Amino acid sequence: MPSGEDRLIAKYFKPLATAPGALGLTDDAAFYAPPEGYDLVLTADALVSGVHFFPDDPPETVARKAMRVNLSDLAAKGAQPAGCLLTLALPAGIGEDWLCPFASGLQSDCDLFDCPLYGGDTVRTDGPLVASITAFGMLPRGTMVKRTGAQPGDVVIVTGTIGDGALGLAVLRDPDLIARWSLSEEEAAHLVGRYRVPQPRTAIAGLVRTLASAAMDVSDGLVGDLAKLCEVSGISARIDAARIPLSAAAAKALAAQSDRIEAIATGGDDYEIVASVPSAKWPAFRDQARAAAVPVTAIGEIVEGRESPQVVDAHGKALVFAQGAFSHF
Amino acid sequence: MPSGEDRLIAKYFKPLATAPGALGLTDDAAFYAPPEGYDLVLTADALVSGVHFFPDDPPETVARKAMRVNLSDLAAKGAQPAGCLLTLALPAGIGEDWLCPFASGLQSDCDLFDCPLYGGDTVRTDGPLVASITAFGMLPRGTMVKRTGAQPGDVVIVTGTIGDGALGLAVLRDPDLIARWSLSEEEAAHLVGRYRVPQPRTAIAGLVRTLASAAMDVSDGLVGDLAKLCEVSGISARIDAARIPLSAAAAKALAAQSDRIEAIATGGDDYEIVASVPSAKWPAFRDQARAAAVPVTAIGEIVEGRESPQVVDAHGKALVFAQGAFSHF
Numbered sequence: 001m002p003s004g005e006d007r008l009i010a011k012y013f014k015p016l017a018t019a020p021g022a023l024g025l026t027d028d029a030a031f032y033a034p035p036e037g038y039d040l041v042l043t044a045d046a047l048v049s050g051v052h053f054f055p056d057d058p059p060e061t062v063a064r065k066a067m068r069v070n071l072s073d074l075a076a077k078g079a080q081p082a083g084c085l086l087t088l089a090l091p092a093g094i095g096e097d098w099l100c101p102f103a104s105g106l107q108s109d110c111d112l113f114d115c116p117l118y119g120g121d122t123v124r125t126d127g128p129l130v131a132s133i134t135a136f137g138m139l140p141r142g143t144m145v146k147r148t149g150a151q152p153g154d155v156v157i158v159t160g161t162i163g164d165g166a167l168g169l170a171v172l173r174d175p176d177l178i179a180r181w182s183l184s185e186e187e188a189a190h191l192v193g194r195y196r197v198p199q200p201r202t203a204i205a206g207l208v209r210t211l212a213s214a215a216m217d218v219s220d221g222l223v224g225d226l227a228k229l230c231e232v233s234g235i236s237a238r239i240d241a242a243r244i245p246l247s248a249a250a251a252k253a254l255a256a257q258s259d260r261i262e263a264i265a266t267g268g269d270d271y272e273i274v275a276s277v278p279s280a281k282w283p284a285f286r287d288q289a290r291a292a293a294v295p296v297t298a299i300g301e302i303v304e305g306r307e308s309p310q311v312v313d314a315h316g317k318a319l320v321f322a323q324g325a326f327s328h329f
Numbered sequence: 330m331p332s333g334e335d336r337l338i339a340k341y342f343k344p345l346a347t348a349p350g351a352l353g354l355t356d357d358a359a360f361y362a363p364p365e366g367y368d369l370v371l372t373a374d375a376l377v378s379g380v381h382f383f384p385d386d387p388p389e390t391v392a393r394k395a396m397r398v399n400l401s402d403l404a405a406k407g408a409q410p411a412g413c414l415l416t417l418a419l420p421a422g423i424g425e426d427w428l429c430p431f432a433s434g435l436q437s438d439c440d441l442f443d444c445p446l447y448g449g450d451t452v453r454t455d456g457p458l459v460a461s462i463t464a465f466g467m468l469p470r471g472t473m474v475k476r477t478g479a480q481p482g483d484v485v486i487v488t489g490t491i492g493d494g495a496l497g498l499a500v501l502r503d504p505d506l507i508a509r510w511s512l513s514e515e516e517a518a519h520l521v522g523r524y525r526v527p528q529p530r531t532a533i534a535g536l537v538r539t540l541a542s543a544a545m546d547v548s549d550g551l552v553g554d555l556a557k558l559c560e561v562s563g564i565s566a567r568i569d570a571a572r573i574p575l576s577a578a579a580a581k582a583l584a585a586q587s588d589r590i591e592a593i594a595t596g597g598d599d600y601e602i603v604a605s606v607p608s609a610k611w612p613a614f615r616d617q618a619r620a621a622a623v624p625v626t627a628i629g630e631i632v633e634g635r636e637s638p639q640v641v642d643a644h645g646k647a648l649v650f651a652q653g654a655f656s657h658f
Contacts, residue, residue: 026476033471040363040369042412043358044414044415045450046461077358085371087463089377121375123459126379126457127454128456130461139360216357
């Protein structure tokens with residue numbers, strides 16, 4: 001007689017456990033045979049309802065965000081996804097109508113990123129829902145890209161566009177911004193979609209691994225995250241605000257309210273990659289990223305010094321932000 | 330300028346990240362170089378305050394329980410611990426006075442079981458504290474012990490003593506039981522200690538791997554967990570209630586209240602190993618386990634059939650329990 005938890009796992013999560021070593025989630029643990037000559041890359045990120053997503057966000061997008069914030073870390077380190085484990089703390093009110101689309105969203109990303117489920121745990125909580133994923137990836141031994149390694153003269157690059165996630169969150173909190181920023185329905189949906197379902201840059205993980213000198217994913221804001229990279233690399237950086245790549249929607253928000261540059265540069269929830277690339281390797285990086293359909297933009301350069309990175313405007317004037325990186329603590 | 334989260338990690342958890350690949354928890358992810366010819370074994374278990382432990386339990390024991398429930402799974406599969414990741418969802422009221430002993434308890438077990446911290450996440454919650462650990466272990470390729478594989482005639486064995494955790498929980502809920510069961514202070518502390526800090530049987534993981542035909546850890550109750558093993562192995566089992574190994578404290582509880590056999594056999598929180606061992610291998614298993622200072626007891630045998638395992642009393646009469654295995658769902 002299977003328990004309620006076993007039934008829940010069999011019904012919703014077993015279909016995601018496509019790897020032989022996952023044993024259909026019917027055992028206490030799973031096994032994984034790492035390919036010889038490869039390192040595992042390990043990361044864990046949790047989302048809390050009401051903190052990292054809205055309680056009424058579609059369950060599909062909650063699942064996909066939980067997965068993708070982890071895949072984003074793997075990609076920024078140069079690793080290809082290999083598998084994941086999911087721990088869900090579920091309030092009593094969560095039933096089939098939530099779990100079914102959640103599992104379906106997770107499955108679509110497990111499939112899309114070739115990152116099957118290897119296990120996890122489901123527990124009851126009388127607090128908000130917590131979805132915690134541990135993901136592991138693989139790369140040739142000794143090749144994980146770190147935050148350390150940036151050198152003066154390296155080009156600072158970012159993937160995709162910056163600020164959409166933070167502006168999407170702002171729009172969800174205050175829908176009047178759609179009119180104030182003169183956004184079309186599609187543009188508003190773009191920002192919200194970027195907040196709810198980030199785009200991990202798995203497609204260029206191999207490029208990051210072979211061509212970047214240092215890299216990390218932008219989760220807590222471009223300026224703050226770049227500052228962390230600079231600090232451990234023992235260098236500084238100079239970024240041109242005007243070169244920070246913006247979506248059409250973000251550009252409209254900035255045109256309407258110029259002080260939104262702060263939300264864009266420091267707001268977080270981007271899940272893009274910021275990396276330093278030796279200038280000799282930048283053309284190859286740019287061309288191969290474009291061939292992989294991943295937009296990459298040079299936004300500045302690594303410079304000598306130990307001070308926080310500077311973001312300068314079109315007149316060379318340094319912008320000062322009240323907040324560096326986002327932190328809940 | 331490090332964020333609050335970065336400071337918290339650096340202060341409390343960096344000392345646990347002793348593996349070179351953990352990079353002192355200063356990067357987005359860690360790397361781990363698996364030894365050639367080995368498989369990884371992966372497991373995740375979460376504890377929720379008020380569900381799996383008491384909010385006023387000592388933080389050291391919360392940390393150690395969170396770690397040990399995972400190590401117990403690894404041991405039952407025959408794996409040696411290799412590393413772990415910790416996700417903590419922290420309510421606002423949790424401060425230094427809780428985190429400091431929590432980290433210290435975790436560190437002592439990371440050291441004791443040679444299972445360093447490779448990463449994790451700390452997030453805010455307005456609900457109860459959730460401590461979620463993903464642990465990984467190693468074993469020679471293709472040798473993970475599964476729930477499947479038990480054969481009729483195999484000896485059913487358990488490690489340690491059964492029922493202490495469930496009785497410890499009962500004592501915490503109703504301290505009057507200490508007098509009713511005529512427990513000494515030490516005996517009461519033994520039961521509570523077994524609830525709070527289980528003993529993963531890592532010391533005989535190698536024996537389980539080489540000599541057991543099937544195994545799992547007893548987390549949700551001996552009878553229910555053995556039923557799960559039997560079901561997937563396609564066999565049944567016959568257990569002698571009188572042979573279930575009891576601590577002196579549990580024996581006293583049972584002598585005072587004979588119906589406590591149900592809590593003992595089905596209550597859970599044992600984190601011992603139940604395994605099937607071919608009868609020809611049982612003497613070697615028993616002798617080598619004793620040499621490793623791990624008590625093991627034969628409690629019955631695997632038999633043909635598809636029905637749930639029977640627990641029979643001294644007169645051969647089958648005991649009937651209201652509840653099989655513990656489940657929150």
